[in-house]
Amino acid sequence: MARRSRRLAGEGHDLRPFIINLNIKLETIKHDYLVSSLENTKLRQELKMQEDIFGRELAFLDAQIKTVEIERDFDAKWLGIEMKRLQKMIDDVKSWTSLMKEKVPEAVKKEQELGKSLQAEYKSLIKENVKEAVERNGEAFSWQTCSICVTKYSTEQEHTPRILDCGHTLCLGCCRNFVKGKKLTCPFDRQEIALEGNIKNITINRYVLNFC
CATH class of the missing domain: 3.30.40.10 (Zinc/RING finger domain, C3HC4 (zinc finger))
Structure with missing residues (x-):
């Protein structure tokens, strides 16, 4: 390069444009480097931000999974308790139904017998009263003829x-x-x-x- 400079100088050329051009290229390289460095910094920041977001989402999902597991365990326990309660109700109804099948026909039969007895007693009493009234009247009532x-x-x-x-x-x-x-x-x-x-x-x- 020194020989080239001497040759250029010997040929009467001015080196300043060449140096200026080199400086411009150097500044361009520096600028590109700074831009690249800045972009890399932004990329690192964005990457860090995405990592933070991803971390928060993972933490949220983990909390949701734990909540679901807790609710599932609670639902399983609650379902077990409800099943036992319903089974007891079913057993009570079966027991009550069985008892009613035994007792109701007997009670109905007694009520029917009592009803027939009262009806017969009522008819007998009415007949006696009508008979006595007819005897006192000396003849049958008009509705009897x-x-x-x-x-x-x-x-x-x-x-x-x-x-x-x-x-x-x-x-x-x-x-x-x-x-x-x-x-x-x-x-x-x-x-x-x-x-x-x-x-x-x-x-x-x-x-x-x-x-x-």
Whole structure:
């Protein structure tokens, strides 16, 4: 380079442009180095920041995993307790159902027997009272006799009290007298009542018959 400088100087050339050019290249190299160094610093900072973020995310995920494990253990314990409680309820219901199957039919039977007994006692008492009232009155009450033929109702078929759809009652024998075709005309309110099959199918007034 010294020989080149002497040669250039000997040739009458000025070295200053050459030196200036070298300085510019040197400054450019320095600038590029500084820029590269700055970029490397930024990259290191970004890398550090990403490492910090990643570390925080890992810590958060680890905490979440621990929370899930704790909740899972709690849920398992709670589920076990609930299963035991429900099983006890099921066992109690089965026991109660078994007991009811034994006791309820017996209780129902007793209630039915008591009901029948009270009903029979009530009917007997009413009959006795009606009988006493009839004896005091000297004759049957009007509701004990057919208002058409004035015959006392009885269990004899033709004298059984029959209640019509309109609510009036008369004996079967008198019902026959008011039948025309398939209709029966009530002698009290003249209402026509359709007959279903035989005239004997007209409903018996059990309430009246029980006290005759």
